[in-house]
Amino acid sequence: MEQVTLFVQQLLNGLSLGSIYALIALGYTMVYGVLRFINFAHGDIYMLGAFFGFFAAPYVAKLFPFAQYDSFTPQNFLGIISGAGLVMLISMTICAVIGVLIEKIAYRPLRNRPRLNVLITAIGVSLFLQNITQYFCGAQPRAFPQLIPVQAIEGLGDLTVLTTQAAIILSTIVLLILLRFIVMKTKLGMAMRALSLNPEACSLMGVNIDTVISFTFVLGSALAAAAGVLVSLDSPSITPLMGNLPGIKAFVAAVLGGIGNISGAALGGLIIGELETLVVGYLRPELRDAIAFAVLIVILLFKPTGLLGRVEREKV
Amino acid sequence: MRRSRLLLFGYLLVCLLISLFAEDYISTRLAYYYDILITIGINVILAVSLNLVNGYTGQFSLGHAGFMAVGAYASASWSNHLDPIFLTALGGPANPLATNVALLISMMFGAALAAIAGLAVGIPSLRLRGDYLAIMTLGFGEIIRTAILNTDFLGAARGLSVSGIYTNLFWTFGVAGVATYVVLALVNSTYGRGFLTVRDDEVAAEAMGINPTRYKVQAFVVGAFFAGIAGALYGHFKAFITPEGFNFFRSVDIVVMVILGGMGSTAGVIMAAILLTILPELLRALAHTQVVPPAYQGLLENRLILYSLILIILMLTRPQGLFGGLTAMRSKTSRAKEQ
Numbered sequence: 001m002e003q004v005t006l007f008v009q010q011l012l013n014g015l016s017l018g019s020i021y022a023l024i025a026l027g028y029t030m031v032y033g034v035l036r037f038i039n040f041a042h043g044d045i046y047m048l049g050a051f052f053g054f055f056a057a058p059y060v061a062k063l064f065p066f067a068q069y070d071s072f073t074p075q076n077f078l079g080i081i082s083g084a085g086l087v088m089l090i091s092m093t094i095c096a097v098i099g100v101l102i103e104k105i106a107y108r109p110l111r112n113r114p115r116l117n118v119l120i121t122a123i124g125v126s127l128f129l130q131n132i133t134q135y136f137c138g139a140q141p142r143a144f145p146q147l148i149p150v151q152a153i154e155g156l157g158d159l160t161v162l163t164t165q166a167a168i169i170l171s172t173i174v175l176l177i178l179l180r181f182i183v184m185k186t187k188l189g190m191a192m193r194a195l196s197l198n199p200e201a202c203s204l205m206g207v208n209i210d211t212v213i214s215f216t217f218v219l220g221s222a223l224a225a226a227a228g229v230l231v232s233l234d235s236p237s238i239t240p241l242m243g244n245l246p247g248i249k250a251f252v253a254a255v256l257g258g259i260g261n262i263s264g265a266a267l268g269g270l271i272i273g274e275l276e277t278l279v280v281g282y283l284r285p286e287l288r289d290a291i292a293f294a295v296l297i298v299i300l301l302f303k304p305t306g307l308l309g310r311v312e313r314e315k316v
Numbered sequence: 317m318r319r320s321r322l323l324l325f326g327y328l329l330v331c332l333l334i335s336l337f338a339e340d341y342i343s344t345r346l347a348y349y350y351d352i353l354i355t356i357g358i359n360v361i362l363a364v365s366l367n368l369v370n371g372y373t374g375q376f377s378l379g380h381a382g383f384m385a386v387g388a389y390a391s392a393s394w395s396n397h398l399d400p401i402f403l404t405a406l407g408g409p410a411n412p413l414a415t416n417v418a419l420l421i422s423m424m425f426g427a428a429l430a431a432i433a434g435l436a437v438g439i440p441s442l443r444l445r446g447d448y449l450a451i452m453t454l455g456f457g458e459i460i461r462t463a464i465l466n467t468d469f470l471g472a473a474r475g476l477s478v479s480g481i482y483t484n485l486f487w488t489f490g491v492a493g494v495a496t497y498v499v500l501a502l503v504n505s506t507y508g509r510g511f512l513t514v515r516d517d518e519v520a521a522e523a524m525g526i527n528p529t530r531y532k533v534q535a536f537v538v539g540a541f542f543a544g545i546a547g548a549l550y551g552h553f554k555a556f557i558t559p560e561g562f563n564f565f566r567s568v569d570i571v572v573m574v575i576l577g578g579m580g581s582t583a584g585v586i587m588a589a590i591l592l593t594i595l596p597e598l599l600r601a602l603a604h605t606q607v608v609p610p611a612y613q614g615l616l617e618n619r620l621i622l623y624s625l626i627l628i629i630l631m632l633t634r635p636q637g638l639f640g641g642l643t644a645m646r647s648k649t650s651r652a653k654e655q
Contacts, residue, residue: 037447038451109632110631113635114635115446116376116446117631118631119376119446120571120575121627121628123571124625124626124627124631125628127623128621130620131618131620131624132621134618135614135615135618135621244564248451248454248455252451286462286466289458290459290462292455293452293456293458296448296451297440297452300440300443300448300452301443304443
């Protein structure tokens, strides 16, 4: 029985980790869908999201005094949630603007160049974001302020679910539903889907491609920023290089789900998160970072289109 | 071909003479410049060998430092464990011939292991292209580093001291010359045209009966071999290696050299390797003069800010690299003629 509890516990931990990967992976997959290239700098938007949350929190704390509470009570619940939500929203807005700017400055002029050039530019942008943050904020880890009280949720028996983990999972669900609504029900979302199917036909139908691409970057960057703030709730130590590994793992998640496929990215993120937690829990903790690469090798060797991706034939 | 071989031997002879007569003077009186000089040589080897993969074969490898790490750790372990036997057999550490032979043997051991690692990466990567390959090689570099970090035998995070500082000007610049010669001779041979074909159009290459996989793997193996030598030279120069010395940013250093020099232009890549080795030193010197306000010192000393800007600006304005103009222009005119 204990074994089962432990296993369920691991799955729950994996779920919160996987939510983070899923949020980041969505940005990779959406940008890939419309532009057919991997935005290497996406992991650093996630890092910036954490940093903007870090800088925004003291200001928001003046409006909603969330920092003083040690635990949730029915009276302070709403205040805490809106405070944390506001921090997240500010960070998401700033990162969305940054994402659009990056696309405008660095990627748009290269749109018709070889893909390798765009890849190199993206690596350049990634390095730039990391190092400029390091220059301004220092390389030392910073302690992220506590936005919501960390406590175990009661009434779950032997399972321990922290409020922060619950916040991560619930926020991710809300964001995913919101994203699904935007992509499936709005005009811009429809334009995004059309663009990923056939760019030329799409522009012939009068869709402004530049607007749609900017919008894609808005969505992707905002989700990454949300992931950055959310992960800082759970592990409140942020550094300028924190985006590197999660960025790569989320990319693997996007490939696993079938790059370009939005539900695939969410699914892939969850699978990678679960796998990582299980490997750390049951095999060896050192393998934590290697597992994502192993998954990438396996998936590219046996099913390069990913779990939900469609087959794309290379035309000569 | 015969002329180029003659050139190589002449160059090696010059290296040997400089090493014989000037090495002691430079290494003792001009220690700082000696350090830069050796680093230039090592960087040239790395950049030229990566250029075979990234430039000529058109694959994008982000894990060259991983191969360097394999070479460095393998040759260091060889020297640490087997030198007591070999060196005494050859005449002891005081005998310059013995140390050079010991260096050569350990270097070859490191290079061979690095080449095997190159094969190990090359084979699964044969189905991957462009972005995927970049991520894969990046991952490989990280896996190597993590593996070393968790291997107590190799010193783990503590680092590994290397017995014997054998690296000298002859071997560093000699190998740089040989690497350049090998890459140029390979690419300019009838057989080696396949590398360029794979880069220019993989599908067309396949249609012409060229096996792209084979060329890609070969490029990886040769590239890794020389990266392994570079790692061995680095280890036997610094006498102490840590896994952090071979991280992702080290790979980026080499990639920036190749891109700045112009992918597929060996002369350009060599120039870029020299330039990018000296530049951080110059900037550091500049940062500590009175000219620069203290607030900007960090900006100048952080080479990665500079490198990232170089990458972005180059791709936006001059994707063929600083010195890669000639080849790129030629291919553009020939393409225009075809149309």
